[in-house]
Amino acid sequence: MTFKELKHFLGEINVKVDDLYAEKLFNECDTSHSKTLEGSEIEEFYKRLTYRNEIEVIYSKYASSKGKMSVEDLGNFLRMEQREDVGLNEAVALIQKYELDEAAKEKKLMSRDGFLMYLQSSDGLVLNPTHTLVYQDMSQPLNHYFISSSHNTYLMEDQLKGPSSTEAYVRALTKGCRCVELDCWDGPNGDPVIYHGYTLTSKILFKDVIRTVKEYAFKNSEYPVVLSLETHCSMDQQKVMAHHMKTILGSMLLTAPLGGKMPTHFPSPEQLKGKILVKGKKLQSREHSMTSPESLQGEEEESVSEEDEAADLPEEKGMPKKSKLKLARELSDLVVFCKSVHFPGFETARETQAFYEMSSFGESKAFKLAQESANRFVIHNTRQLSRTYPRGTRTDSSNYNPVDLWNAGCQIVALNFQTSDKSMDLNQGKFQQNGFSGYILKPRFMRDGQTQFNPTSIMQGEWLTPKKLHVMIISGQQLPKVNKNKNNSIVDPLVRIEISGVPRDVCSAETEHIEDNGFNPSWNKNFQFDICVPELALVRFVVEDHDTASRNDFVAQYTLPFMSLQNGYRHVPLLTKEGNPIASSSIFVHIMVVDQ
Structure with missing residues (x-):
């Protein structure tokens, strides 16, 4: 040399x-x-x-x-x-x-x-190694867990003309996702297809998706997978859907309550290990048949209207008017614990809804409820499952911030897994605990049906366990280049610490930048943060390349739950924008969590 x-x-x-x-x-x-x-x-x-x-x-x-x-x-x-x-x-x-x-x-x-x-x-490392294993109680009812969830799982890119692929399901499932979405439409030759309706996204066969789910559902986690169906198919092709699920998934598919009798609350992730659940519409009379088979006599197919993403799309010329769909009995029978229903309001839901009836909330409605009726939303989610999804106008497959909806107790907060952004960083960071199983037990105060917890207005209660977080950002090791093709591409790195959680805890702080050194920069900068609800807080370390003329470029990041932090001198392993590890790249920190 x-x-x-x-x-x-x-x-x-x-x-x-x-x-x-x-x-x-x-x-x-x-x-x-x-x-x-x-x-x-x-x-x-x-x-x-x-x-x-x-x-x-x-x-x-x-x-x-x-x-x-x-x-x-x-x-x-x-x-x-x-x-x-x-x-x-x-x-x-x-x-x-x-x-x-x-x-x-x-x-x-x-x-x-x-x-x-x-x-x-x-x-x-900064992440407590015991949290990389399943360490939480997995015997609680299913609705007592946050569940890693994907929206429009079939898409690789945008919502208008991007490709659909079974590979998108592989990516989501191997990233720990436990609830995937299938938008089902009539396909040629009597075989249903999956794509984003009324758009130019490409189409894939329903049966190919089911085969992919069978192969990858339990490679990374043995806990249950939910197939969230949005069905726009004719009766005949609904029957084909049911046939494919039963024949391809076999014993993996849950087709009846455990023990043959409908319980009064959800089974646990532990009881549902290795099982695939169907979320969708259900015929009323079929539901009663779980306890009284004779009620099936003389049953007619019922009209069922869709209430999901398609309802959010603006009506355009050439787009058929929304019509009520008839639901095939064969498909209805596969829905056991996740019956899709319209949200009737908190009071009516409390008085009339069965525990297995769940509603999907568009982003705007979900955030409105989380802001204006936070405590009632939390209480609702101690009994029911709730699913939230991005608004239909996010045609670029961007994401909302999932934290406020987790704070309201929503279990299935669906994100566009194909989009690499801060929301996905938070999702990956939250779910890397508990063995990356895709299930995280909600704090006790979010499982109590009488809870007074309100994330938007923190009062005294068991959730209030104030901590002071001291962080010293000491140095960086072998930070990646932002643009390897540029001659002058050596980074000027800075580190920002971001706290997400209840609104009162949200804050950030950053170091100064170091000129021309991504190999071994040294900051030795101290920060402190006050955290009032640590069980809901996430800590995100972001490395950026400082730029005086334009926005800083993203270099790397790492996110983890506050409760998974290890004290002392620790390395923070850095991840790419896509959430993949960067070999030998880290920041060296000192962490001290003190009770207040």
Whole structure:
């Protein structure tokens, strides 16, 4: 590697250095005086380049055994800095797991390299590793959980002319989604198709989607999947839909209440493991047949009107007038615990609705209720399931902020999974806890039918457990370039911390930017935040490339629940805009959560 090649290499790894400094570093490492770096000289250069003074300071503070950390030293660090309640056995286990030097490991010592390996491992990350497993009670009724949910799942892009694909279902299901949507229309040759009605989006066969769901439903999570049907098909093709679901899904498809008798409340995710539920319209008389089969005699098909997204679309020329659809008995029979009904108002719902009757709310209606009747919405959702979806005018497949609807207890807050934005960051961040299972148990105060919790007006109650969050943004490691094709593409990074949750907790703060260094920027900036309802709060770390002339460019982000934060010196692993990990890229922070 010549000096010229070295300069190019530094630009490639997102760091701009002064020519004099780069030449000095080059000459110090060129011990052979050959005007090139080879083998061990390159290794020495990279060691100097990646040297992290902040790690050295922390390590030196605790390493009292001839410049290395003993078991006792490491135990002290874990208790004092990381606030972990551990003994010597746990410290020994970490040395065995992360120490690279066999001689040090034999003596139960941890070197600087081993210490850095620990800090960059899952044990040293900001997300509590126990929360990466299913740790919550999964035996509560289904409506006591937030459920990761997708809107217009079949779309890869926009709502007007973008492609539909079974691949979109694969993406959603592998991202932990547990409720997918199927817009079903009459297709050629008597086979139903899925697409966005009255638009130029491409069409896919209903049966191909069902096959895809069967293959991918339980690859990442064993907990139930809900098929949210929006049916615009003729009676004949509704029967074909029912046939495809029964023959393709087989025993996965839930076609009757567990034990054959309709309970008085939802079964739990645990009881429904490996099951696929259908959400849709249901014939009234078929519903009664669960308890009284003789009522089926003389049954007629009933008219059922659609109440979902299609109702939100503005009527245009050439668009057929909305007509009442007849519902096929075969399709009706597949709806057990998720019967779609029109929302009659909170009072009427409380007095007349069965627990399995659920309503879908367009974004505008949902936000209005969440703002003006928040407590009543929360109470409604202690008994019923609620689904919300983006308004029909979001033709670019953009998303609303899901947090306010989670705050109102809505379980199925459907988002456009095909769109990478802050809303999807929040969704992925919220659902990465509990083993990425797609189900998160609501806080106790949101499961109590008498709750007085109101997210828009926080009063005294069990939800009010104020915490002070202290965050020090220390440094960044190997941040990605924003534009790899530009010559002058080295980032000027800044970090912003965003708190989402009840309105009272929403806030943000950011560091100053660092000029021309995406490789190892250093900020050492302290922030503090007051959080009054920590069980509903999310913390988002955003890295941006500062630009004085235009909007800052997004570089990377990471979002996690407040309750999943680990105290102490932690690395925050960074994700792309699409939510995928960026190898070796992180920010180093110190976290301290204190009761107020």
